[in-house]
Amino acid sequence: MSAEKAKKTVPYTVPIGPVHPALKEPVMFTFGMEGEIVRTVDFAPGQTHRGIEWMGMRRNPVQIVHLTDRICGICGIVHSLSFARAVEQIAEIEVPERADYIRTILHELERIQSHLLWAGVAAHELGFDSLFYLAWRVREQSMDLIENLTGNRVNYGIVQIGGVRRDISDEQRALVEKGLDYYQGLLDQMATLFLKDSTILMRCRGHGILSGDDARLLCTVGPTARASGLNMDVRQDYPYCAYGDLDVKAILPPPETGGPQGDVYDRIIVRLLEVGQSIGIIRQCLGQLPAGEILWEPKMAKLLSVLKKAEGEGIGRVEAPRGECMHYVKMAGKEAPDSWKVKASSYSNLMSWIPMLQGEQLADIPIIVASIDPCLSCTDRVAVTRNGQSDILTKEDLTRLSREKTRRMMQ
Amino acid sequence: MAGLPLLPELVRQLFSRPATNAFPSRHLPPSITGFLAKVARGEATIHPPIPTPPKFRGKIVYDREACIGCSLCLRVCPAHAIEFIPETKRVRIYVTQCIFCSQCNDVCPKNALHMSHEFLLATEDRYAESQIVE
Numbered sequence A: 001m002s003a004e005k006a007k008k009t010v011p012y013t014v015p016i017g018p019v020h021p022a023l024k025e026p027v028m029f030t031f032g033m034e035g036e037i038v039r040t041v042d043f044a045p046g047q048t049h050r051g052i053e054w055m056g057m058r059r060n061p062v063q064i065v066h067l068t069d070r071i072c073g074i075c076g077i078v079h080s081l082s083f084a085r086a087v088e089q090i091a092e093i094e095v096p097e098r099a100d101y102i103r104t105i106l107h108e109l110e111r112i113q114s115h116l117l118w119a120g121v122a123a124h125e126l127g128f129d130s131l132f133y134l135a136w137r138v139r140e141q142s143m144d145l146i147e148n149l150t151g152n153r154v155n156y157g158i159v160q161i162g163g164v165r166r167d168i169s170d171e172q173r174a175l176v177e178k179g180l181d182y183y184q185g186l187l188d189q190m191a192t193l194f195l196k197d198s199t200i201l202m203r204c205r206g207h208g209i210l211s212g213d214d215a216r217l218l219c220t221v222g223p224t225a226r227a228s229g230l231n232m233d234v235r236q237d238y239p240y241c242a243y244g245d246l247d248v249k250a251i252l253p254p255p256e257t258g259g260p261q262g263d264v265y266d267r268i269i270v271r272l273l274e275v276g277q278s279i280g281i282i283r284q285c286l287g288q289l290p291a292g293e294i295l296w297e298p299k300m301a302k303l304l305s306v307l308k309k310a311e312g313e314g315i316g317r318v319e320a321p322r323g324e325c326m327h328y329v330k331m332a333g334k335e336a337p338d339s340w341k342v343k344a345s346s347y348s349n350l351m352s353w354i355p356m357l358q359g360e361q362l363a364d365i366p367i368i369v370a371s372i373d374p375c376l377s378c379t380d381r382v383a384v385t386r387n388g389q390s391d392i393l394t395k396e397d398l399t400r401l402s403r404e405k406t407r408r409m410m411q
Numbered sequence B: 001m002a003g004l005p006l007l008p009e010l011v012r013q014l015f016s017r018p019a020t021n022a023f024p025s026r027h028l029p030p031s032i033t034g035f036l037a038k039v040a041r042g043e044a045t046i047h048p049p050i051p052t053p054p055k056f057r058g059k060i061v062y063d064r065e066a067c068i069g070c071s072l073c074l075r076v077c078p079a080h081a082i083e084f085i086p087e088t089k090r091v092r093i094y095v096t097q098c099i100f101c102s103q104c105n106d107v108c109p110k111n112a113l114h115m116s117h118e119f120l121l122a123t124e125d126r127y128a129e130s131q132i133v134e
């Protein structure tokens, strides 16, 4: 009996993934467990490669914009916007003001939608399914608005190089305002439901802690970084689109809830407050929406020929709901770009799992993993260029690299 | 203080209508074709479908007469869903490949391409008549 007992306390390995019902998206975890406690964490992303950059390097920027829509089912605007901004930089295209405002409005609607989606997922991971259904029912309003403004529920197809493809009419404006009122009225209720609930408080307060220093060292971005007290937000630090004209400040956990502690609870707080912030931003945008064109060049043939001549490198950065998203594009006077690289926001956040999960219990894994709002379909892409030659990394290479990196970081 | 703030909301929901869109019929009929025939005869009613949004992008429609065969649409189609037929100097669109971006609509100088509101497109055959627009 005692020998058996001793055996059970010896560290053993629990693999979770690559596809597991407790995880929102495919990723392979290997946990070294001691009893119920997680001692070591290792993970291998790279289970959902689709080769979208490879496809992009065989297409012109106008075509790629529609591919970028499909990098992520949630951040449709984010990816097309950062790609478009990179190309606009290269071709020196100036986006009309009205288009910038429309981009901002959609960008923020997307944030509302994404944060509510996350709130639902988080509740579900805690086993709190009634709250999950409620959050997702509430989310529908923003989906309907996006659908109305862009035409489709996902894969909006609204961003074009040099502007947006659809204008916002007065009727639609009224609809957006109605939707904002709806959310404004709900904010307090949502805050009470999520933050005053004893189940959530119990499971999230003091769990999955990421210290401010760790967050900085691991280059964490977005709400995950802000919940750990880092004052950073691309919209505040490097304003793009209409954000320069607007009043945007990075949201940190407020003093009323004890300031930033970097736990799962703080990540909920930051995201809920950001929904309120997005409502404010959209209101400001609607209030000062300038009149004018929505495209730099409505004639597609002309746009294509300008893009074909463009040469240089560009980087588009935007603050996605999950943090900074970055697209690097290199054009060399050809139809298709020479190089295109996508750095999704979750890419910067994955490493924070390691300090967060160590010392936690097995049962806390799902909510902690979900707490950074990982989007692995966005993240999974690697093509390495060395001495001008590119080679594609296989899954085995990636696994090895990821393990090596994890090991390095844990030394 | 922490408590169970969702409880009153849950009690309220017991008495409210479902938030989801209604299915065409309230219960699954024994025979769907039989039910549809009844609907056609006016003996049964179905919940009307939820309308598509105004700028919805569904199945593509092609105005063959208006097209001049400039093949600009081929250049912008991200999915390579459009084929140029040199003999007739017209295009053919494979709906199974189309990603409904409507970029070809924007580029066409003759306004020969449009997106309809039709979205129930699934079939088992990629080359079925309904999946090829020309």
Ligand code: SF4
Binding pocket: B060, B076, B077, B078, B079, B080, B081, B082, B093, B097, B098, B099, B100, B101, B102, B103, B104, B105
């Ligand atoms: S809608 Fe888009 S994908 Fe479909 S045929 Fe037109 S350009 Fe191609």
Ligand code: SF4
Binding pocket: B066, B067, B068, B069, B070, B071, B072, B073, B074, B091, B107, B108, B109, B110, B111, B112, B113
């Ligand atoms: S762009 Fe319009 S006119 Fe030109 S080939 Fe396509 S459908 Fe025909």
